[in-house]
Structures are given as C-alpha cells and as structure tokens.
Amino acid sequence: MIRNITTLPAALLAFMVMLAPAAAWTEQRIGVLLFSEEARYHESLRGIREQLAKAGYKEPKVRFLIGNAAGSKAKAADLVRSYAADKSLALMITLGTNATIAAAREIRTVPIVFSMVYDPIEARVAKDWKNSGTNLTGVSPMVPMSELVATLQEIRPLKRLAVLYTPGEKNSESQLKDLQKLQMQYNFKVLPVIIQKKEDVALMLPEVLHSVDSVYLSGSSVIGSTVPPIVELASRAKVITITHLEDLVKEGVMIGVCADPYLLGIMAGRKAVAVLKGAKPTSIPIEALPKPGVIINKKTARSAQLQLPQSLLQKASRVYEQGQIGK
Numbered sequence: 001m002i003r004n005i006t007t008l009p010a011a012l013l014a015f016m017v018m019l020a021p022a023a024a025w026t027e028q029r030i031g032v033l034l035f036s037e038e039a040r041y042h043e044s045l046r047g048i049r050e051q052l053a054k055a056g057y058k059e060p061k062v063r064f065l066i067g068n069a070a071g072s073k074a075k076a077a078d079l080v081r082s083y084a085a086d087k088s089l090a091l092m093i094t095l096g097t098n099a100t101i102a103a104a105r106e107i108r109t110v111p112i113v114f115s116m117v118y119d120p121i122e123a124r125v126a127k128d129w130k131n132s133g134t135n136l137t138g139v140s141p142m143v144p145m146s147e148l149v150a151t152l153q154e155i156r157p158l159k160r161l162a163v164l165y166t167p168g169e170k171n172s173e174s175q176l177k178d179l180q181k182l183q184m185q186y187n188f189k190v191l192p193v194i195i196q197k198k199e200d201v202a203l204m205l206p207e208v209l210h211s212v213d214s215v216y217l218s219g220s221s222v223i224g225s226t227v228p229p230i231v232e233l234a235s236r237a238k239v240i241t242i243t244h245l246e247d248l249v250k251e252g253v254m255i256g257v258c259a260d261p262y263l264l265g266i267m268a269g270r271k272a273v274a275v276l277k278g279a280k281p282t283s284i285p286i287e288a289l290p291k292p293g294v295i296i297n298k299k300t301a302r303s304a305q306l307q308l309p310q311s312l313l314q315k316a317s318r319v320y321e322q323g324q325i326g327k
Contacts, residue, residue, distance in 0.1 A: 047265020
C-alpha cells in the first residue's frame with residue numbers, strides 16, 4: 001500500500017516518523033514530492049515508478065511516501081522538513097523546480113533524483129550538467145528556445161512576442177532570458193509580461209494582445225493555473241499561443257514544442273535505480289531529451305481563425321482536437 005501524505009500536516013508526519021514501529025525500518029523508504037497536481041508531474045512520476053518496478057524496487061520491498069505541495073512553496077518547505085526528519089529514507093524523488101529547490105535546501109545526505117526541473121543550474125540545485133557537485137541528479141524538460149521561435153516563424157512572421165512570466169519562479173525567469181538572447185538573431189522583439197496572480201491576466205493581457213502576434217506561456221505555476229482565460233483572450237485577438245509544456249496544450253494553448261514528461265520520467269527512473277544500487281549522484285549526469293516534439297491544439301487554431309501549415313501538422317507528434325488526441 002502506498003502511503004499518501006499529501007494532506008497530512010507536517011508536524012503529524014514527523015510524529016508518525018518518530019513513532020513508526022521498528023519493523024517498518026526494514027523496508028526501503030522513498031520520499032516523493034510533487035510541487036502540484038499538474039499532469040506533467042504525475043506523468044513523469046509514472047515513468048519513474050515503472051523503471052523502479054522493473055528493477056525490483058516496488059512494494060512490499062519499497063514504501064513510497066508521497067507528498068504534494070499543492071502549488072505552495074511554503075507547503076513544499078514544510079513537507080521537506082518532514083522528509084528530512086525521516087532518517088530512514090533511501091532516496092528522495094522530486095517533481096518540479098520549486099519542489100526540488102525546497103528539498104535541496106534541507107536534505108543534504110540523502111540522494112535526490114529530480115524530474116521536470118527546467119534549468120537546474122539557474123535554479124542552483126546543481127553546479128554543472130555533467131556533475132551536479134551535490135547530492136542531486138535528474139532530468140530536465142529544457143527545450144531550445146530557438147526551436148520554439150522557428151516553429152512560430154513557420155506559421156507566420158514573428159515580430160513581437162509577449163512572454164508571460166512570474167518573477168521568483170526560476171524556470172519562468174530562465175525561459176524569458178533565453179528568448180531575450182534570441183531577439184537580434186531572429187529579428188523579433190520580446191515583450192515581458194509579469195503575471196504574479198490570476199487577476200493579472202484580465203488586467204494585463206487585453207492591452208498587450210493589441211501589439212503582439214504571439215504569446216509564450218512560460219513554466220510558471222500561476223500561469224499554468226490560468227490557461228483557459230489566456231487562450232480565450234488570445235484567440236479572440238487572433239494571436240498564437242505557444243508553450244514548452246504539453247499539459248498546457250491539452251488545456252488549450254495552440255502550439256507546444258515539448259519534452260515528453262513520461263519519457264523524462266523513464267530517464268529519471270533509471271537514474272534512481274542507479275542511485276539505489278550505490279551510484280553517487282555526482283557520477284550521474286543531468287540530462288534533457290535530445291529532441292522535443294511539436295504538439296498542436298487544432299480546436300484553438302480554429303477558434304483563432306488560423307490555418308496551420310500542412311508541413312507543421314505533418315511533423316506534429318500529437319494533435320489535440322475537441323479534447324481528444326488525434327494523429
């Protein structure tokens with residue numbers, strides 16, 4: 001049986017850890033922290049657990065202690081303190097940049113394997129991709145922003161790109177910086193748009209949409225929770241929406257240039273197996289998928305009265321239409 005600690009108060013969890021019967025300590029205990037309920041985290045965790053199971057790391061040999069921060073940095077920090085109090089953990093698995101940052105601050109002796117951390121160097125959970133220099137290793141959904149720009153230019157000329165981002169969210173800030181570096185090379189202008197709370201969408205976006213031809217939704221948890229109104233406003237203005245996250249395309253974003261979270265989970269799971277077998281995280285390089293896929297939401301394209309090029313449709317790895325996946 002998996003013990004789910006999503007709703008347990010941290011103090012109660014710590015108390016349970018201290019009072020756990022001696023027999024429980026004979027199991028290998030693996031902590032799992034998801035930053036939120038977003039689909040990409042669950043998909044990645046599915047890949048991780050499949051790889052662990054293939055290697056024999058499954059119940060009853062292993063007990064997973066699964067926590068969910070529900071999109072709250074404060075709750076993530078609280079849960080991590082509870083994990084840190086459990087001296088029997090063999091491994092910590094984290095899903096998402098904010099969950100990984102919280103774990104890296106508190107847990108220094110237990111190995112941590114992460115997934116869905118866009119830029120681990122910028123997030124300061126690793127010193128280098130080849131050798132983290134810490135007790136962490138994992139995988140990244142990083143997508144070359146040049147591929148995202150090239151995809152937009154395949155649809156129509158790109159002149160002004162609004163980048164929705166949230167200050168303080170490391171992956172969101174990193175994506176903005178990467179796009180700004182490409183402005184001169186690809187001859188377009190980035191317009192940064194701060195979205196710190198849901199209400200900012202209705203306040204900021206209508207005016208912005210009059211002066212841009214495309215909108216990029218970065219990997220901010222706030223932006224991820226406000227996809228429908230963003231897409232609705234952009235579609236009315238006949239503006240392309242694009243992201244690097246497939247779950248946002250499923251929710252309505254028109255175009256995605258994405259790394260598959262499930263495949264990333266498989267990669268992270270292999271690293272977790274290696275760690276459980278004795279490898280040090282510093283000996284396991286951090287990796288990203290070599291080639292992202294193009295994902296298309298045709299329903300949104302029709303709403304924006306936009307005819308997508310046949311060449312783009314043909315190379316799409318997935319197409320969402322009327323809420324279903326087609327090909």
